[in-house]
Amino acid sequence: MALKITDDCINCDVCEPACPNTAIFQGPDIYEIDPARCTECVGHFDEPQxxxxxxxxxxxxxxxxxxxxxxxxxxxxxxxxxxxxxAR
Known part of the structure; x- marks a missing residue:
């Protein structure tokens, strides 16, 4: 399943660059995760970065x-x- 970021987020900016799928983005108030792009780092790492x-x-x-x-x-x-x- 995908992950989500809760309202406890402090907008520290460390999660976005850690995501190998570019699933994390700055939302209106806190960072958010696009579930269509989140793989919990399966294929990249042993645990979600x-x-x-x-x-x-x-x-x-x-x-x-x-x-x-x-x-x-x-x-x-x-x-x-x-x-x-x-690329061609």
Whole structure:
């Protein structure tokens, strides 16, 4: 499943650059995570990097976007497929 950022976010700016899928962006008030791009770092790392760097532990699982590890891996493959295709 994807992750989400709660209202406890202090806008410290460390999660956005840590995300290998560019799923994290600055929302109107706090950072947000695009569930269509979040793979919980499956395919990149053993654990979600945003959670590793977050100083306030405000990034829980998003129960509205439940996905299995295999679904997250499939999403990772789709997201990275275009990066693997050489430009013409």
């Amino acid at each position: 945003c959670r590793v760097v977050c100083p306030v532990d405000c990034i829980p699982l998003d129960l509205l976007h439940v996905e299995s590890r295999e679904q997250l891996l499939d999403k990772y493959r789709r997201l990275t497929a275009s990066a693997d295709t050489p």
